[in-house]
Amino acid sequence: MRKVKVEDAVGMVLCHDITRIVPGEFKGPAFKKGHVVKEEDIPELLKLGKDHLYIWECGSDLLHENDAALRIAKASMGQGVDYAEPVEGKVTIKAARDGLLKIDVEGLCQVNEIDQISFSTRHTNQVVAKGETLAGTRVIPLVIKNDQIEAVEEICRSRGPLLEVKEMQKFKVGLITTGNEVYYGRIQDKFGPVVKEKLSRFGCRVLWHVMLPDDAAQIKDQILNLRDQGAQMIITTGGMSVDPDDVTPNGVKSTGAELVTYGSPVLPGAMFLLAYLDDIPIMGLPACVMFFKATVFDLMLPRVLAGERITKRDIAMTGHGGLCMNCQECRYPMCPFGK
Numbered sequence: 001m002r003k004v005k006v007e008d009a010v011g012m013v014l015c016h017d018i019t020r021i022v023p024g025e026f027k028g029p030a031f032k033k034g035h036v037v038k039e040e041d042i043p044e045l046l047k048l049g050k051d052h053l054y055i056w057e058c059g060s061d062l063l064h065e066n067d068a069a070l071r072i073a074k075a076s077m078g079q080g081v082d083y084a085e086p087v088e089g090k091v092t093i094k095a096a097r098d099g100l101l102k103i104d105v106e107g108l109c110q111v112n113e114i115d116q117i118s119f120s121t122r123h124t125n126q127v128v129a130k131g132e133t134l135a136g137t138r139v140i141p142l143v144i145k146n147d148q149i150e151a152v153e154e155i156c157r158s159r160g161p162l163l164e165v166k167e168m169q170k171f172k173v174g175l176i177t178t179g180n181e182v183y184y185g186r187i188q189d190k191f192g193p194v195v196k197e198k199l200s201r202f203g204c205r206v207l208w209h210v211m212l213p214d215d216a217a218q219i220k221d222q223i224l225n226l227r228d229q230g231a232q233m234i235i236t237t238g239g240m241s242v243d244p245d246d247v248t249p250n251g252v253k254s255t256g257a258e259l260v261t262y263g264s265p266v267l268p269g270a271m272f273l274l275a276y277l278d279d280i281p282i283m284g285l286p287a288c289v290m291f292f293k294a295t296v297f298d299l300m301l302p303r304v305l306a307g308e309r310i311t312k313r314d315i316a317m318t319g320h321g322g323l324c325m326n327c328q329e330c331r332y333p334m335c336p337f338g339k
């Protein structure tokens with residue numbers, strides 16, 4: 001790369017994009033990297049404030065910003081993501097399919113600790129649609145040492161992809177609505193419709209829906225029965241709290257399922273339960289899920305559908321950002337809840 005006066009650059013190759021910005025009208029490259037400077041470009045370049053240009057010279061250990069950003073993007077990408085060609089040094093990474101965005105947050109931090117590297121993403125564990133922007137990456141200077149890009153590539157090689165979009169499965173769901181008040185017809189079931197609507201957003205269907213009284217033995221038997229019938233996920237509602245009639249957690253535990261958690265650091269959702277019967281997830285939903293627009297259920301469901309085996313640590317991690325602010329107008333997921 002060599003600096004030359006604009007007037008002397010005719011016939012030479014530009015080694016960076018040159019940006020034009022007209023407030024309210026336009027922002028983009030007026031001249032692209034690789035452009036061969038012509039006589040008639042000179043007045044235009046002077047108007048853009050360019051008295052000098054960087055001209056391409058091959059054979060150094062330096063990388064152009066576009067090539068560097070492309071290498072970082074390619075090293076970082078896992079399944080289900082795609083990239084667009086660089087514009088003004090920046091590569092944008094998009095979702096190649098609908099699914100759950102997973103970011104290796106620690107790996108991302110390590111990459112950004114390398115001098116002059118910028119890698120910016122959305123939050124991890126977000127549901128994304130095909131074509132949505134997920135991340136952008138660039139280097140800060142116009143040219144960067146090859147070593148710095150190799151350091152990024154080494155992090156991605158050793159840790160795995162920095163970002164990917166996991167496919168979510170359309171589960172066949174068994175739903176158990178507990179509560180004497182609903183079972184004996186004293187009130188109408190309002191919980192079932194909420195759960196079914198949330199599941200339907202992800203293409204999951206409730207194939208079995210059973211009403212039960214507050215009776216741990218019957219809850220246990222029904223869970224085992226739904227497992228035998230082929231349910232891929234079992235959800236119970238109600239009876240999750242501390243009253244003497246709240247027996248659902250006991251019903252779940254007595255199936256022999258492996259309990260991941262009873263209780264979560266998410267509000268609303270403190271009385272949430274998650275267990276696995278073999279590989280079948282069982283979620284115990286407290287009554288707040290019926291009432292609030294966004295709860296622990298919205299945070300956990302996409303991850304379960306993406307095939308994650310949720311651990312106690314995953315649950316513990318939801319505490320940071322797990323406090324819903326109860327805004328007058330709920331904008332979830334475009335808010336800090338669950339981030």
Ligand SMILES: Nc1nc2c(c(=O)[nH]1)N[C@H]1C(S)=C(S)[C@@H](COP(=O)(O)OP(=O)(O)OC[C@H]3O[C@@H](n4cnc5c(N)ncnc54)[C@H](O)[C@@H]3O)O[C@H]1N2
Binds near residue numbers: 237288
């Ligand atoms: N002393 C305490 N009380 C409560 C606590 C607590 O820590 N200490 N936690 C509160 C929290 S947080 C939640 S969330 C709820 C959990 O409630 P449950 O999941 O146990 O729900 P129920 O007690 O069964 O019902 C509560 C309420 O919701 C109505 N309900 C339940 N299921 C249905 C349905 N299918 N359709 C319509 N309505 C339903 C039920 O009739 C009650 O009115 O506990 C807090 N309490």
Ligand code: MOO
Binds near residue numbers: 266267268271287
């Ligand atoms: O547990 Mo309740 O599950 O926070 O609203």
